Amino acid sequence: MKKTLSMLLVFLLMLGTFHSPAKATTEAGAIHYIALGDSLAAGMTPDKQVGRGYADMIADRLLKDGKLHYFTKEYSVPGATSKQVFAGIQKEDVKIDLQRANLVTISAGANDLLRQIKIHETGEFTYDSETVRSALAGVFENIAMTVKQIKELNPKIQVYVMGYYFPFPQLEGEKKEELIKISQLLNAAIEKAAEAGHGIFVPVDDKFGLTGSKYVPKPNDVHPSLEGYQLMADAFFEKFSISKLWPQYNDIKDSYWAYKEIMMLVNAGVLAGRSEFSFLPEKPITKAEAAAALAHVIPVTASVPIDPGFQDVDKNHPAYYEIAKMTEVGLFQSAEKFNPDSHLTRAQMSKIITLAFDLQPKRQTHFKDVHSGFWAKEYINTLASNDIVNGYEDGRFRPNDPTKRSHFAVILVRTMNVLK
Numbered sequence: 001m002k003k004t005l006s007m008l009l010v011f012l013l014m015l016g017t018f019h020s021p022a023k024a025t026t027e028a029g030a031i032h033y034i035a036l037g038d039s040l041a042a043g044m045t046p047d048k049q050v051g052r053g054y055a056d057m058i059a060d061r062l063l064k065d066g067k068l069h070y071f072t073k074e075y076s077v078p079g080a081t082s083k084q085v086f087a088g089i090q091k092e093d094v095k096i097d098l099q100r101a102n103l104v105t106i107s108a109g110a111n112d113l114l115r116q117i118k119i120h121e122t123g124e125f126t127y128d129s130e131t132v133r134s135a136l137a138g139v140f141e142n143i144a145m146t147v148k149q150i151k152e153l154n155p156k157i158q159v160y161v162m163g164y165y166f167p168f169p170q171l172e173g174e175k176k177e178e179l180i181k182i183s184q185l186l187n188a189a190i191e192k193a194a195e196a197g198h199g200i201f202v203p204v205d206d207k208f209g210l211t212g213s214k215y216v217p218k219p220n221d222v223h224p225s226l227e228g229y230q231l232m233a234d235a236f237f238e239k240f241s242i243s244k245l246w247p248q249y250n251d252i253k254d255s256y257w258a259y260k261e262i263m264m265l266v267n268a269g270v271l272a273g274r275s276e277f278s279f280l281p282e283k284p285i286t287k288a289e290a291a292a293a294l295a296h297v298i299p300v301t302a303s304v305p306i307d308p309g310f311q312d313v314d315k316n317h318p319a320y321y322e323i324a325k326m327t328e329v330g331l332f333q334s335a336e337k338f339n340p341d342s343h344l345t346r347a348q349m350s351k352i353i354t355l356a357f358d359l360q361p362k363r364q365t366h367f368k369d370v371h372s373g374f375w376a377k378e379y380i381n382t383l384a385s386n387d388i389v390n391g392y393e394d395g396r397f398r399p400n401d402p403t404k405r406s407h408f409a410v411i412l413v414r415t416m417n418v419l420k
Helices: 005-017 054-064 082-088 094-100 110-114 129-153 174-196 228-241 258-265 286-296 320-328 346-356 377-385 405-419
Strands: 031-037 068-071 103-107 117-119 126-127 158-162 201-204
Touching: 005 117, 031 054, 031 082, 031 094, 031 320, 054 068, 054 228, 054 320, 068 082, 082 110, 082 129, 094 129, 094 258, 103 129, 103 346, 110 129, 110 174, 126 129, 126 174, 158 174, 158 228, 174 201, 201 228, 286 320, 286 346, 346 405
Parallel strands: 031 068, 031 103, 103 158, 158 201
Antiparallel strands: 117 126
16 A cells, blocks of 8 residues: 555654653643633733733743643634634634644633623613523534534644633622623533533633632723733643643553653554553554554545444444454455454564555565465565564564564554654
8 A cells, every 4th residue: 555755744743743741741842732712812911912811821831840842822812702713723724733732722702792791981781681692602602613623623632611700890789790690601601612522611710709800900901910810820720631631651651661652652642541541561452453553643535434344343343443444445354353352463563564554675584483485474574674673582573472562652653763
């Protein structure tokens, strides 16, 4: 199967974007952070100047902790409605940036409502209840679509949707009570939208309170002070966890021989642990796991694959799509059974890696236990002659032994380096 150089470079770039947690804790080069939204995401001050907002404070702390690689709030637009924020992520440059990112915060929805509330010279507020309800429905729909589309562009990205504080703490009386209810409905709509799109909602209203003039100092301006923005950043970090970006496995430390390669593939979404805290690097990789990994790496069309007809892999199997796709492109052969949970042997691994990347042999190699008539000799020789596999110290390849999960990770990364 011929693979185009451009598609392979896309994967190489993806690997270059994500870094291991060990590096992240000691140097910049880990988190690619994008702040989307309205004037709060941009950092608009009560003096109507763009300054340091909650997004800047989040970025500052990540940088101080040695976790930040990239930050931008250039896509945040003061005055933007939730619909305009959704429209903004349709732009090609924004899409490209989102595909590279692993952390996004969104502030949207408040302007949808503020445009429905008229502030008179007397300080009185008027609004139409039906229009407000319609605006709230729009907020829910637009934010849910925004989060969902970002997740579709980049399934591994973490999306945090910021809630709003009550912006009129200086008010008193019945009008204040009415506006408090509207503010609560707005936050409820945003929270439900975040959940619908599989994002994470960050509440901030409790931190500000209802009389927090210190945090929203000007009666005629809804933007917070620096102290208010700091409250929003603090609320974010109460929800944020680095493990949501990178799994922390108890069974592999940064001194482990294959740590770098394993975490490179884990961070890129190619491999996954067997549980939340265990990777099990010394366990054999299954055929289903190998199919899933390769389906994330090699370029294939997004079309529905032909059903390979395996009796033990029905359409409800968690790796059905990947197994069917990899069979469709020729990495696996159609048969009565696939045996998805069986161990991938070193010989089988040699075959699918060679075919997946159209590798060519560079010289003849020899292993004591791989005779001239062995079915996988050609594939084993191809990997060995490209210095992707080395065999064992006793001069054997052990082709029928299972491929360890750690070995598969290292072999896959070595293959990409050879292609590079």
